[in-house]
Amino acid sequence: MAVNGSFASPLAEAQYPQQLETGDGGFLEQMYNGLNGYSLVLTCLLLLVAYDQFKYIWNKGSIVGPTWKMPFIGPFLSSVNPKMDEYKAKWASGELSCVSVFHKFVVIASSRDMARKVFNSPAFVKPCVVDVAYKLLRPTNWVFLDGRAHVDYRKGLNGLFTRQALETYLPGQEEVYEKYFAKFLDISQKENNGKPLPFMPVFRELMCAVSCRTFVGHYMSDAAIKKIADDYYKITAALELVNFPIIIPFTRTYYGKKAADMVLNEFTICAAKSKARMAAGGDITCIMDGWVKSMLDSERYRERLAKGVNVDDLEKPAMLLRIFSDWEISQTIFTFLFASQDATSSASTWLFQLMADRPEILDRVREENLAVRNGDRDQKFSMDILEKMSYTRAVVKETLRYRPPVIMVPYIAKKSFPVTDSYTAPKGSMVIPSVWPALHDPEVYPAPDTFDPERWISGDAEKAVKNWLVFGTGPHYCLGQTYAQLNLMAMIGKASMHLDWKHHITPLSEDIKVFATIFPMDDCPLVFSKRD
DSSP, rough: OOOOTTOOOHHHHHHSSOOOOOOOOOOOHHHHHOOOHHHHHHHHHHHHHHHHHHHHHHTTSSSSSOOOOOOOTTTTHSSSSSSSHHHHHHTTTTHHHHEEEEEEEEEEEHHHHHHHHHOOOOOTTTEEOTTTHHHHHOTTGGGGGOHHHHHHHHHHHHHGGSSHHHHHHHHHHHHHHHHHHHHHHHHIIIIITTEEEHHHHHHHHHHHHHHHHHGGGGSOHHHHHHHHHHHHHHHHHSSSSOSSSSSTSSSHHHHHHHHHHHHHHHHHHHHHHHHHHTTTTTOOSSSSHHHHHHEEEEEEEHHHHHHHOOOGGSOOOOSSSOOOHHHHHHHHHHHHHHHHEEEEEHHHHHHHHHHHHHHHHHHHHHHHHHTTTTTTTTOOOOHHHHHHHHHHHHHHHHHHHHEEEEEEOOEEEOOOOOOOSSSSEEEOEEEEEEEEEHOOOTTTTTSSSSSSGGGGGTGGGGGGGTTTOOOOOOOTTTHHHHHHHHHHHHHHHHHHHHEEEEOOOOOEEEEEEEEEEETTTTOOOEEEEEEO
């Protein structure tokens, strides 16, 4: 019931007769006299709502977007459980569109050309992931740096993904695959009695183990890798596009921060171990070793020059690097895990499902893998073997096109960004190039919703380099794109030699679940058995 603030009791009226007004008073005076706590709060709220709407409409300008936004939160509630159909509708609405969630104005670049413009505009934008990412990955992380500070890192990291370097990591990867393929059989045949089980979580653990062995070798124990694999889900949840921008206790961001702290601590310990081992003359077995050895080689070269030693140019390191701290190394390796974990988990899940549902394609993969191994299915990986697997490579590339693990890449506008002649994204807005539309363009990839590896062999798919945005483009393109593709080729090739698997198809198998990346809605129920 509403309170009548003007009511006065008869007793009060009798004791204190009303006085006649002696003046009219101004409008502002009347407004002031009429204010109370509730009306003041309501007035402020209405002013804030009006400002929120005005700012959204002003930022929106001429691009596609809702005419009005829900006050303050925008489409937050619907974004908590994002749906792929809603993303597709947004992309189809225009080459530039927008939403506003909480305090963040978001511009979505849907067309290939608009996406490429964002990727290739480092003067205006930089990668941002989401607000809480700075707290999890740390603000000083190299991925958030610009200009020379970013190059300072990148020049030393490029050499870690050469052909020679990639071959160094293969034994560790094969060791992990052999262990986990045996685990697939135990899960299917012993633990689940030959019944289908959703394997997406198992693939996440597998890819985490492969990544950690590749990045830090055996400096990390199996128990630590299992802990990271189990907890990384919390980091993914905390880094979803729509989330609380601040860390509140016992929320997803809170648990994600705790998991990130644990991972950074483990990688810092690994960095110290690698430095000690490389200084003692140990062999390179992982990415961290390769980077640390380059640092130590650079330091020794500088020391010799400082002592006046005449050093031949042939002895000069290809890249002169500074000594990065254990913490800086840890942060960098964490970004490698961040970039690879969800993406490769998605790709491996879809790859196993697609092969099971298309046995004729899996048969060709098996035939090729046996041929390049000269009939010996137990032959170990090598770069020579992987480079001969042209059909397997086509299958992997088509998987990445058909179900791209990364569908959007958030950037932030460092200053007003003239995206087109008629629209400028405001400073501080999130600008998101979308990958899916370019990879499903029917003019470039005929029948884009059909899984067809042949398009990469006899078709024109290889020529469509501008549409191939799976790993981004521009100065922040993915360093590990060759590694990622070879890793997936090695995985499915080895699996084809030693495993059979069947997919339990459900009505949700082809539906897409969006969780940072994309997965089958039913998490890919499979049954593995040993191949004779």
